[in-house]
Amino acid sequence: MVTLFYLEGIARIIVDKDEDSPSAEAAINVGGNGKVFGDKIEWRLRNGKPCAVIARVSTDKGSRLVVTSLDKPARPLGRERTNEEARRTADRACDNAGHGSAGAVSTPSIPGLSGPAAGAIRAQIKREELQEPDQVNVFYGDLTGQGTKDAISFVYSPIEGANGMGLSVWVWRDRNGAYELARDASNDIFGQDPRDVQFVPGRISVTTTVLKPGEPRCCPTGTKTFTILDR
Incomplete structure (x- = not known):
């Protein structure tokens, strides 16, 4: 069992309730004013059993992936x-401790990333050096009037050194089944939960949830419809 513990600006990762382990004693100074830990943790395996864990923590140096060995006594890695760096650190420790090959977990799928443009979107995420997205929304339609399956993608990823989420919006053209980035529309749209997407030749319209004046950042209830021109 792994406990993500926070008190008065200090985070700790405690394994199996052992508060005297090197991991539990390794204080992590927390930065920012928002969420301390990420929404999920990743287990790394050796012979089918967890040997290390990776947790995202908002530190005073920015968002970091904290890698912890699960071999007793648990220790920070x-x-x-x-x-990629976090998995390499974890797997190297698992290999060394087990004197064999770590049963590495395959790269997790990105929630919402689907359809024929998925490969191109994943490659663009890597080129932009975005942190692993929490959510991707992809919509397909015809921008040309000629039966193409063009796309627009909304990529929500953590911002390095901050507690917010960044939004990257990319328009994709279908080139006989291969997808080409036609436009970066990230500066033209904002909000959450993109929906009601409509493609017509030359433009795309989309509705998102946005903050109304005076609303807390956590809980937007307003709506706004944007039009993105294919230029």
Whole structure:
């Protein structure tokens, strides 16, 4: 069992209630004014059993992936910036402790990333060096009037060094089944829960949930419809 503990600006990762382990004693200074821990943790496996855990923590140095060994006594392994670095750190420790090959967990799927443009979107996320998205929304339709299956993607990913989420909006053109980035519309739209997306030749309309004046950032209830031109 892993406990993510926070008190008065200090976070700790406690394994199996062992508060005297090196992991539990390793204080993590927390920064920012929002959520301390990410919404999910990732287990790394050795011979089918967890040997390390990765948890996102908002530290005073920015958002970091804190890697912890589960071998007793549990100990901190590192604080990494990217998922790839965190998994490499965890798997290296699992390999060394087990004197064999770690049963690495496959790269988790990104929630909402689907359809024929998924590969192009994933590649663009990597090119932009975005942190692993919490959510992606993809909508398909015809921007040309010629039966193409064009797309628009909304990528919500954590912002490095902050507690908010960034939104990247990309328009994709269907080139005989291959997808080409036609436009970065990230500066033209904001909000959550994109929906009611309509494609017509030359433009896309979409509705999102936005903050009304005076509303807390956690709980927007307003709506706004945007039009994105294919230019």
